[in-house]
Amino acid sequence: MTVDGGAPRPVAGGSPTTPGAPRRPAARVPEATVGRLAVYLRALTEMLAQGVPTVSSDVLAAAAGVNAAKLRKDLSHIGSSGVRGVGYDVSRLTAQVETVLGLTHENAVALVGVGNLGHALAGYGGFAARGFGVSALFDVDPALVGTVIAGVEVQDVAEIPDVCRERGVTIGVVATPAPAAQKVCDALVGAGVRSILNFAPAVLSVPDGVEVRKVDLAVEMQILAFHVSRRHVGASGATGTDPVADDATGKVFG
Amino acid sequence: MTVDGGAPRPVAGGSPTTPGAPRRPAARVPEATVGRLAVYLRALTEMLAQGVPTVSSDVLAAAAGVNAAKLRKDLSHIGSSGVRGVGYDVSRLTAQVETVLGLTHENAVALVGVGNLGHALAGYGGFAARGFGVSALFDVDPALVGTVIAGVEVQDVAEIPDVCRERGVTIGVVATPAPAAQKVCDALVGAGVRSILNFAPAVLSVPDGVEVRKVDLAVEMQILAFHVSRRHVGASGATGTDPVADDATGKVFG
DNA sequence: TGTTGTGAAAACCTTCACAGCG
DNA sequence: CGCTGTGAAGGTTTTCACAACA
Structure with a gap:
């Protein structure tokens, strides 16, 4: 409880504020910021396509569904260079965000599990559109191996090591059933x-x-169900009483 | 027009002292905790199926991929009742988490957009399996309207108001192309x-x-691309023979 | 003028460490 | 003993408010 020095975990100190530094492109980008940069990028891309030359933090923030102050803080983390009284140059900012996100080079993607969901993902625009080429598809099912989806042939999961190395895969997508996920991940x-x-x-x-990032339907x-049941402000209705009183059979989950 | 995600919701006069109720099951559950409760629930369900009677925070945390202290703090927010020196009763805790998440009653789900992705979602186990019945499907495409997917007939989006009201839909899933999303959302x-x-x-x-929760491929x-480009620390040689070092982590259960 | 960039404050979340209890 | 529950410390993220400036 007393301070007593505390755990000597060295904070990744880096360089403190450098007052007169000319320009620092990107020092340390917070995770929360990274997640939003992608959203900004989508809005910027659309504006670029429409020929909008400059945009203010207010407008861009509205388009991205965030607060303007947050957006400015985010951009400050990537060494932004807006013009006071004017805003940001759309094309310049677009390029900057792309660079920070590592979108200036192609990322080869391998997708494992071409079942119900995986099949849809392979064909989904979200992948191919933004410089993420699906370079390899894998499955265990012999009936699927050899078929071609979105122009890519499905291969056996045993080929994962060789094929991924050969094609320089940098991003893997796991769309298998839960029991297979860890093994695929290891591969x-x-x-x-x-x-x-x-x-x-499954937890990997x-x-x-x-x-590892997780998308869990x-x-x-x-989470939505939680908010639904929260909306019933009947107060003592759902959560007011002992939840374990009699209905402890765990039947809710199939 | 600015939707501005963070409405500073002041704590609506929560009655601090409820004389009649001896126990306070859940006061105010932090958002971050809610997201993890669902993960705990999955691990608990599996343990329940295996007949595990009790579980310690250490073991459950490992199964859920989180820190034990965090798990205990999370459970403290829902009014947990573990037994010191023993752990948590699996079936009791399961029921408690289900109650907090609002899973004790069915949630009727409407899915709009039965294209590539939507079709897969409709058939995905994640929905139907866990108490979320897909009660309605909608699309604009006349070729799809009238077809039956996963036992549910696809209806025209114009029917959204009537059908959703009639079937008591509480959760909507938007799987349309971006340009249609806002209109569907409004409906x-x-x-x-x-x-x-x-x-x-699209931002709704x-x-x-x-x-609104967003799943954005x-x-x-x-975000992953960002981390890829950030990972240029030593030896990324293609022939590097990276030992996967499969330690005994992995499956704590089944 | 109108807007950016940024300290500082506030809110939120995580981790530590240990008292307390079975 | 082992484990939970929790105050307090530490870290991260959001928000505020305003000086700086083209």
């Missing part, structure tokens, strides 16, 4: 993939240095 | 839907009191 990591997007309802264990639905 | 909100899961790459404007990919 991807073994092939040098260090960024994984996981659609399977990865070594340090591998980034059930979790999203349950 | 859902007009039909009384106050929780929306948005798969379209909703009135106060409506909860492109954003996820770009």
